[in-house]
Amino acid sequence: MAPELPGIQCEPLAGSVAAWRAAVDAQQWLRAGEDIAARGGRLAALWASDDSDRTAGLCVRALLVSFEGLICLELRVPEHDASFPDLSESFPCADRMQRAVFDLCGARALTRDGTPADSRPWLRHGAWPEDVFPLRRNVAAGARWPAQPDAYRFVAVEGDGVHEIPVGPVHAGTIEPGHFRFSVVGERVLRLEERLGYKHKGIEKRFEQMSLADAIRLAGRVSGDSTVAYAWAYAMALESISGAQPSERALSLRALLLERERIANHLGDLGALGNDGGLAFGLAHFSRLKEDVLRLNARLFGHRYLMDRIVPCGVAVDVDPASIAVLLGEADRIEREVRALRAIYDDHAGLQDRFMTCGRLAPDTAARLGVVGLAARACGIALDVRAHPGYAPYTELQPRVATERAGDVAARVNVRFEELFESLRLERRILRHLPAGDCVLPLAAAPEGAIGFGWIEGWRGEVFVALEAGAAGTVRRCHPHDPSWQNWPALEHAILGNIVPDFPLINKSFNLSYAGQDL
């Protein structure tokens, strides 16, 4: 059933996601955002494309999620002094996405009084000039500019005894680069401001140099830890514009790979969280189990992290009865071992003392910020695209959504434990009821200008891909959206009132992607 938005015509999009697109003017854009927010909907992504070579001007798109499904608002604006109404009043998470839209496409989000919502750059540090917008069609892919001055304005906190601790972009551990500016009194954090974008390497421009068939490899490298989720989301978008449907077997195998990705990442995180909480034993044992899963992936599917195993309209892997038996045996063993390790974690007073009440994100704050994925489920917000709206084969598999209420590190640990067991259950069910069918089906040519969406629940949260076909099987525009866009701002809230030495633990409990949001 089409969503009802006053005065707005919603046109349904083909494909496995319930989605509509709607051309709107500036007033409708703002109004639709308010309506959807008032009904408990949220903003999933916001991006812009340069269409000046075709229909003139830029097209700014906001992807809203309502009960009915996805609604893509399309606002056309002229390319000179391009602007669009700021959506951050309805959806605070719009702020960084809007700044990225200006950095890459040159359309500025303006508040009701016509002033920029936040004029600071987000992805542009010093690699290109302020008046150049790399995603514009007239900017060559290989263009290079000399380094520009980079003076980012952090919000300063003043007061007696307040001082700042700048951290990064190069961190003390093996993690991705980003800058954290802590304002502290003694050990206590008064404010954290994140600055990201260090890993921006121009992925969206790179997409436009690729064919629709090849670009799935790039999609699988937007955030390497979620390669299956991204590749599936890309494939779903491509299949919807080509009018293709993978076989039931291929869809079941995709779900098998996605659950194995969730299992591997949750095992790794549970070990790392034990380590950050002072129990190195946890890291040793969980990292051993994770390595077992990765090695079995390499043996049965040819890649430890399952990169490039999902292909357009199918999968590049299959399982035979012998490998099904091995996978089932592994699932039982991991379940047994993780239950034993969970009992040790639960009984460990020192560890629970570090986990409980640490890095608490209140449910109302999480809802207001539009937090998604496991971070949302840990504060009682039962979002999981696999369960609602669901997509094949999850509509049949009926995954149970794991939730906790406390919103602290302990809750995010418990959600991971529950999801791990649920993924093992799903894995067994998939393997025992694997339908017959071809692993790969032919894919019809995608009509030029067609737009498709893919929406997949990865281990971290929902991964979204918007794809627009160009001429002769090329990518005209591809926007991959990581759940980290929504969740990074939540970390700034979760740390408040905690002590600086707890930051690594709190940060790890969210385990957000830098690469995925820096693009």
Place this chain on the structure above:
Amino acid sequence: MHKLLRQIARVGIRTERPPQADDSLRQITDRVNQEVLRLLGRALAIRHVDAGSCNGCELEIHGLANPYYNMEGLGICFVASPRHADMLMVTGPVSRNMEDALRRTYEATPEPKLVLAIGDCGCSGGIFGEGYASCGRVASVIPVDVAVPGCPPPPDAIMQGILTAVRAPAQGFR
């Protein structure tokens, strides 16, 4: 406590033999002399710098610490500052936004130092290549001693790269 001890006893020691050095990974052979390499090879301090990877290589670098590879058992450890490091382990194509940070990390690392480029992106720019926001391979920004290809290279390949960097080449220095 007894559950924890029982688990440790039940699992036992899982560490495997480390791989052999591989001279074909070498990019430069004459930066650090043999005597220094001999010392570094016994206690090596590494600083990891992610210069723009997809984070796949980081997963495998984390893997080096798991009980199968047990890198610290070989006297190799990761340190929190480049000032404490003998080797920089760099992943990713170097994003323009990380170019300066990478160069400054390199300068902060005391001589003699080694640089290991990890992954297809670190070796060649990989799928991201060069563009308005990417400098491509690590060697386009700082000198690289050993490059380990792979997308991502598994922990034993990374370990092989580390061991290659701290062993003198089989045919001696040029």
